[in-house]
Structure formats: C-alpha cells, structure tokens
Amino acid sequence: MTLFFTFLLPLLISFAIGQQYGYQNQHNNYPSLDSSEKFPWVVAVLNTDDLFTRYIGSGSLIKPNVVLTAVHILNDISENELVVRAGENDISTTQDQQHVDLKVLRIVAHEQFNKYNAENNVALLILKSGFTMTRNIQTIALYMGGGRVQRNSCFFNGWGKEEWNSKDYPSTLKNTKIEIIENDICQRILGWPLSTRQFCAKGLQGKDCSGDGGAPVVCKTGENPYTLAQVGVVNWGSRKPSDNKPTIYTNVYSLRGWIEYQLRLPANFVPDLIVEAV
Structure with missing residues (x-):
C-alpha cells in the first residue's frame, strides 16, 4: 500500500579521526531520544506529481537548504515534482506539531551510483530556500571522525513498514535500532x-x-558527553522475511569528499542563505 499524506495539493546519511562537517545545531540541545520531539533532522521526501502528496522516502537536513538522501528513491522524478517536509511526526494529523514544506531547486545524484550493488547510493537535494531552525526542525552533523562511534547506539527513522506481514505504513515516525558490525565479519x-x-x-x-x-543512520560519537552524528544512509537491498543476514548501508564518512565538493560548486550553492536558530 502506498503511503499518502492526508491533504490535497491545493491545500497544501572503518571510521577515522577528523572533523565533523556541516551546519551545526547551534544550541547543542537535540531533544531527548525519549521525548515527543525525537528526531528533528529527519525529513520526508514527497512526490507531488499527482493529486495526492505521496511519501517516497526519508532524508536528513544537513544544512538549512540541503537534504541528504538516497538516489534510488528518486526514480527519475524531476525537481519540480519534489517537496521536502521538515518538522513532521504524525502524518495522520496536523495537530501534533507544525511542519514546513519546501520545494527542491536541484537534485544532485552521485554520478557513480551502481544500481546492482547500491554503491554510491547518495544524493543531495538543494532546496529553493532554507528551513528556519526551530525545536522540531534541526540539522544533523555528518560524521567526519572526531570521536569513536558507539556501534551499538545507532538507529534510523522513517515512515517505512515495520513488519513483514504489515500491509500499511505507520503514520508516526518510527525509530529502528541497529548495531554496526565489522566489515570483515559482514x-x-x-x-x-x-x-x-x-x-x-x-x-x-x-x-x-x-x-x-534515504533515512539517516545516526549514532552516538565520543563519550561523556556524547554527540549525535549521521554515519550512514539507509540503502537499497532485496530481503526476505526469513533473511537474518546483516543489512548494508551507505557509509557517509567515505563519501565526505563528494559531498563537500558538491556543496562548493556555484550551481549547488545558494548565497546569503543564513538561518538563525530560534
């Protein structure tokens, strides 16, 4: 079953040592992972090419006007058919918290994406304007080293299915916990x-x-105190209900050079776009 949003259009991420990159949470006060405002960096990527606004995947806000997601969810959709929604939690109601929709200026898909093994499955969505930072809309820093990743502390968020026997998608943003394992073991x-x-x-x-x-894989990095950083992106893969093998994710740290390069290109840079946290 396809997940639709509830109104018509007219009503309408081996780890090494280094530095984190990207627009930072200025107050360093991410909400508690047990609070109602759980994951303010998670955005919904929406397709608006028909009467309904249709959810196609998740992404992360890494700058006020830049979303990190996966190539495969876009499926040759054009920029003018995409909308990014931030601040959403429960898509079945407009009463839980205020969300904001922004249009996409440019899709920057990795030019070496391999659809057979899902290597380089990463894309940037450059938005036409920037989100204002609020309690339920925040950026997430990309992991660039700068502290040990706590491999058993990782999770990702999205509105995807939870169980194999489910025909529906959840209306509330879910939290899926995972544990990173060594590549040689994998x-x-x-x-x-x-x-x-x-x-x-x-x-x-x-x-x-x-x-x-496209959902961001986030882990605790460092200790006492820890910080949260995006280390990966939920990738594409074929699985079966009885499959107990590990799942493969895109490694954000290994693609930091590509991300930084793309965000330096004049065509992908929106000047004078500075949004202060409120």
Whole structure:
C-alpha cells in the first residue's frame, strides 16, 4: 500500500579521526531520544506529481537548504515534482506539531551510483530556500571522525513498514535500532566483498522497513558527553522475511569528499542563505 499524506495539493546519511562537517545545531540541545520531539533532522521526501502528496522516502537536513538522501528513491522524478517536509511526526494529523514544506531547486545524484550493488547510493537535494531552525526542525552533523562511534547506539527513522506481514505504513515516525558490525565479519556472513563506501549492521531480523530508503543512520560519537552524528544512509537491498543476514548501508564518512565538493560548486550553492536558530 502506498503511503499518502492526508491533504490535497491545493491545500497544501572503518571510521577515522577528523572533523565533523556541516551546519551545526547551534544550541547543542537535540531533544531527548525519549521525548515527543525525537528526531528533528529527519525529513520526508514527497512526490507531488499527482493529486495526492505521496511519501517516497526519508532524508536528513544537513544544512538549512540541503537534504541528504538516497538516489534510488528518486526514480527519475524531476525537481519540480519534489517537496521536502521538515518538522513532521504524525502524518495522520496536523495537530501534533507544525511542519514546513519546501520545494527542491536541484537534485544532485552521485554520478557513480551502481544500481546492482547500491554503491554510491547518495544524493543531495538543494532546496529553493532554507528551513528556519526551530525545536522540531534541526540539522544533523555528518560524521567526519572526531570521536569513536558507539556501534551499538545507532538507529534510523522513517515512515517505512515495520513488519513483514504489515500491509500499511505507520503514520508516526518510527525509530529502528541497529548495531554496526565489522566489515570483515559482514563479508564472511554475506559471502561477497563489501564496498568501502558501505557498512553492515544487524537489527532488522523479522523487520521489513520498505519505504525507509534515504533515512539517516545516526549514532552516538565520543563519550561523556556524547554527540549525535549521521554515519550512514539507509540503502537499497532485496530481503526476505526469513533473511537474518546483516543489512548494508551507505557509509557517509567515505563519501565526505563528494559531498563537500558538491556543496562548493556555484550551481549547488545558494548565497546569503543564513538561518538563525530560534
């Protein structure tokens, strides 16, 4: 079943040492992971090419006007058919918290995306304007080293399916916990080499997660105090209900050079776009 938003159009991410990159949460006060305002960096990527606004995947806000997501969810959709929604939690109601929709100026898909093994499955959505930072709309820093990743603290968020026997998608943003495992261990389990631009994690046994493509994988980094940083992006893969093998994700750290390069290009840079946190 396709997930639709509830109104008509007219009413309408081996780890190394380095530095984190991107627009930072100025107050360093991400909401508690147990609070009602859980994951303010998660955005919904919407297709508006028909009467209804249709959810196609998730992404992360890494700058006020830049979303990091996966190539495969876009499926040759053009910029003018896309909308990014931030601040959303429960799509079945407009009463829980205020969301904001922005249009997409440019899609920057990785030119070496491999649809057969999902290597380089990453894309940037450059928005026509920037989101104003609020309590429920915040950026997430990309992991660029700068502290040990707590591999058993990772999770991703989206509106994708939860269980194999489910026909519907959840209306409320869900939290899926995973644990990163070493690539050499993963390769032995899978039986084939793993790209350095990917990593493995366990935790999806018995879960479907169809519709979570592009969702940010976030982990705790450092200790006392820890910070949250995006280390990966939910990738594409074919799974079956009985499949207990690890799941493959896009490695954000390995693609930092590509991301930084793209955001320096004049065509992908919106000047004088500075949004202060409120």
